[in-house]
Amino acid sequence: MTLAMLLPYRPVLGQPVLRRLLPGLATSALGDGLALVAVTWLALQLAPDGQRGTWTAFAVAAYTLPGAAGTVLLGRWLGGRSGAQLAGWDATVRAAALGAIPVAHLAGVLDVGLYVVLLAVSSLLHPWGSAGRFTLVAELLPQRHHLAANALLGVFGQAATIVGPPLAGLLIAWVGAVWVIAVDAASFAVLAVSYRLVVLDREAAAGRCLNGPAGAGPSRTSGFRIIARDRSLLGLLSLSFAFFFLFGPFYVAMPVHVTDDLRASAGTLAAYYTAFGVGSLLGGLLTGHLRGWPLRTTLAGIVALFGAALLPLGLGAPVVLSLPAFALAGLVWAPYQPTATALFQRRAGTVDLPRVLAANGAVTVLAVPLGTMLGGPATALLGARPTLLACAVTILALGLAAATAVARPGPAARNTERTGPAGPHDPQTTGPPDQPGPHDPPARVDVPDRVRPGAT
Incomplete structure (x- = not known):
């Protein structure tokens, strides 16, 4: 890893609050x-014979x-x-609910039903926790560093x-899946403590409690x-x-394609997922270098390139x-979420940002499971490779x-999508005042295209 690759992340690593949080974030990741x-393996162990597939699906969904x-x-609270606060409460709930799983195991009361319930409780605040994490980025850093922080x-x-x-x-072979879940719970406990220390420090610096009045929040x-x-x-x-x-x-068609079409082993499927993971890691590291690119155009390009990268699988190309x-495809996939989050951070002020990001997370968290549910009948009807191609x-x-919609000129194209400093009275500005650093290019202003719903 070269110094040039790390250069966009230096301001993020230099931010004192984020620097203190990074060990906890790495541990929970x-x-x-x-x-x-571990989640699926323990479900398989707890489920009755003949119902393992059903309960494993319930566990993943929960x-x-x-x-x-x-x-x-x-939302109101x-x-x-x-x-x-939001990120810390999510970490606390996750640590408590996941930690209850090994406790129930030791007490001899853990069955698959209780297991699914505890998993569901652990995920209840997850969109709020994700929203809180990226809201904190917007609160602490100037706008031009949001993309790098999101990517990191x-x-x-x-x-x-x-x-x-x-x-x-x-670890599962050594101590069992339930104790791997315990390790996951402990990792979130570390993160919860890290966030709590941040809240206390910021309250002390502000000389007041950061909580709003209980029950006085906006509508759900x-x-x-x-x-x-x-x-x-x-x-x-x-x-x-x-x-x-x-x-x-x-997620449905790929394993079937490997086993039925390629006549390959589980090791081949693992190799595909490992290749995707390695590509996404490299793509994540490169994302910080995209900060001067127009966000909407970048997002449309990512989607198009991702589809193109998947074509060899659908066309039956050799391994x-x-x-x-x-x-x-993994390399192209990685910048999408940080870039999309950066656009939310620019369009919504810090007061609205947690609610906006939580709403976005609530919708997008449903997308992959719904698509996976469609994958079953599509694979059965069309076959694995045609489903991948489709x-x-x-x-x-x-x-x-999306790229066509972004490129279409319109009256709203005169609005600004800023990548440089924002006006001091702009209600959409997030983060502290944006001062140029020694390694930053001159401030610039991009002119965006407003698009219709359904495009970016």
Whole structure:
């Protein structure tokens, strides 16, 4: 890794609050990497014979989907909180709920039903926690460093998907899946303490409590309403949902393609996922260098290139060609979420940002599971390889349509999508005053294109 690759991340690493949080974030990311294997493995062990597939699906869904309900049900109480508070509460709930799993095991009361319930509780605040993490970035850093900070937080997760699963396999063989879940719980406890220290420090610096009045927050659906009023954000949310939804069938069709079409082993499937993970890690590290690129154009290009990179799989290319193409898909995939989050950070002020990001997370968290559900009947009807080809072609078409919408001139093109300093009275400005650093290019102003809902 060269010094030039790390250059965009120096301001992020130099921010005192974020620097103190990074060890906790890295620890919890590793815990999530372990959970990729442990959650499903423990479900298989606890489920009755003949029902393992059903309960494993329930466990995977419970570890992600309840957060969508939490976004709506808890919006009135959480919408006005600071970024560190939201992220800290999410980490606390995750640590407590996941920690209850090994406790229930020791007490002899853990069955598959209780296990799924505890997983569901652990995910209840997840969209709020993610929103809080990126809101804290907007609170602490000037706008021009948001993309690099978002990317750095994503790199932890991308690295964990490479290191976590094989490490989880070793730990499961040694101590059992329930104790790997315990390690995941402990990692979130470390993160919760880290966020709590940040909250205390910021309260002391401000000379007051950062909490708003209990129960005095905005309505439960205010984040959705803010997005609905902003064509740019509504288009971005629509693009993200469609992108993730169309990728969902890959989780069904890909294993079937490897086993039935390629006549290959599980090791070949693992090689594809490892190649994707390595590509996404490199893509995450490169994301910080994209800060001068127009955000909407970048997002449309990512979607189109991702679809193109998946075409070799759908066209039945041999492994020697489709494997590096899948790694390229991972490299292209990695910048999408940091770039999309940076656009949210620019369009919404810090007061609205937690609600807006939580609403975005509630919608997008449903996209991949819904697409995966579609993958079952599509694979059965069309076959694995045609399903992969259909997904690749539609993702490519989605990206091209979004790029066309971005390029279309309109009266709103006179609005500014800033990559440089923002006006001091602009209500959409987030982060502290933006002062140029010694390694930064001259400030510039990009002119965006407002697009219709459904495009970015």
